[in-house]
Amino acid sequence: MKNIQIDDSLGIPKYRQIINSVYQAISNGELKVGDKIPSLNQICAEFDLSRDTVMVAFNELKAKGIIHSIPGKGYYINSVDVNVNERIFVLFDELNAFKEDLYTSFLNALDDKTTVDIYFHHFNFQVFKDLIAASAGKYTSYVIMPATFDYTADILSVLPDDKVYILDRLKPDLEKYPVVYQDFEKDMYGALTAGKDLLTKYAKLVMIFPGGKEPEGRMIGFQKFCNENKIQFEVLRSLLNRTIRKGEAYFVPSDRNLVRLVKMAAEQNLLLGEDLGIVSFNDTMLKEVVAGGITTISTDFAEMGRRLAQMVKDRSPEKIANPAALIQRNSL
Template sequence: MPRKKVISINPKTSVPKYRQLIDSILSAIERKTLKKGDKVPSINQICAEFKLSRDTVMFAFNELKAKGILKSQPGKGYYIASTEIQVEERVFVLFDEFNAFKEDLYNSLINSLKGKATVEVYFHHFNYKVFKNLIAESVGNYTSYIIMPAAFDNTNHLLSKLPQDRVYIIDRKKADLERYPVVYQDFEQDFYDALVEGKERIEKYRRLVFVNPGGKEPVERSRGFERFCQENNFKYEIVKSLSGIKPSLWEAYFLISDRDLVEMVKIAKYCKFKLGKKFGIVSFNDTMLKEVVAGGITTISTDFNEMGKTLANMVLSRDKSQIRNKSRMIFRNSL
């Protein structure tokens, strides 16, 4: 049996060599490349081919023996004693920030992995240095890695330190990370599709305003908004904040920030604009609170519970798919 199908060592990653050796043999068993009774490459073969010390290989083999995976026969070498692999799944999760809808995503992920894996969650808060350090510190400590790069581009050189077949990207599809499995939102198409879905309610408004603060927010949403408005001859405006804005009747506002949502509800109340009649509000990212605020806020949102379930299934099944988690408009009284 060719050794290259069994052992794989990447000298460029910071994952310890003994851990790569263990993972190679376990992976070969999972793929059925190695079966019970099969002989594995000898210590001398592995040392010579991959330039490893004898101690490194022995450390890995001893751990596999302790797990009951390998057995040794004096003078003959090491053989697969069992293919019943029970690897403790430890999942590293790196989110951008914590908020109400991320809590829904996290809880869904945790509940779906309950009893099957332990999960440790971290936040980079859109700080690249924190993002970089957390990934570096996680290397070799987990069996799977769920990464939310958010607005960061060109992060492949950081993620390449992690085992490629154990990394899952979440929320955004990145050009430099296209080789990784991902559960993502298509922000441009999602916004456009939601507006088409709500067109019947939107048509009565004379002007549509999208308040997009920019920065950490995906720029693709603006393209989806513009495309819908231009195709359907709506008067529209895209602004970064509510500063200097004087809302009028027969306008509908699309708000990313929950702070802007609260401010706009207060403005509408002060001006005695009845939401959903001659004045409309749509918020992004649904939460339980938006079901009851001001009689119910219409939202454009992906299903974060579904996203968590999909991620959990991918981790447990080693699924390598790229799955779009679609958004939809959830109609309530504010539109």
């Protein structure tokens, strides 16, 4: 059969010989992008193979992006880049400065025979669902960031269990998958405890918690710390109509609210770190220099990316908590 060779005398699995045959035909220039390859039924009949054996070969070729299928027509060459060993699907919630740090670190920790396609669901459940469905069978690994979405196990069931990795949040219904995550409640409580001497000089701690995409664990850790240490606190949904006062320290997840708070402090001649405290989340280079330096509670996103890459490379089944810390600067 043209382009497919099977030798029963070789100690190489038949499905692997099919894959190698396609690779060889591409390398020799016999198969080009858009060319049709022999059908599953043709290969089964020619070499007396089971459909399962041929499907294993076809599925691996699809996962590496070498072939794709057109319903009712057959399988066609999609790429001639046979040097790619891994093809990874990455689904983030959104792109921002710290997610870019994570992604860049992830890419840098992979080898040059790995390609990565990144997509964003922007907290839209239908987009999340559609992107996962469209990716099924086309990649060797899947990195999924469910973010605020719960009960997504059925959606992920279209993907191979041993090729899925969860990122950023630990979800009870996805406990069978490996994960690199942030423990928001524990990290918040731990960071506040580490900065207790700085925080107790303020009359009140105020957390801006708008809900939505923000992790509830942060608010729970904040309330737990304040209650246990008998510190006066307040949780607000927004800064709208808020009058800031000397002796308050604000915890702001939104960078927009961070800028607004810095501006409000300047307008009232309140000195950051003395009259008013500010703590932001998710450290970036910009926060090192804004207003003389903004104190943050943040995980190490570069380390998170490296750990994720190692997990994918090792096919590790681990569940790894990526810890956060208080990074103290001028604003506290």
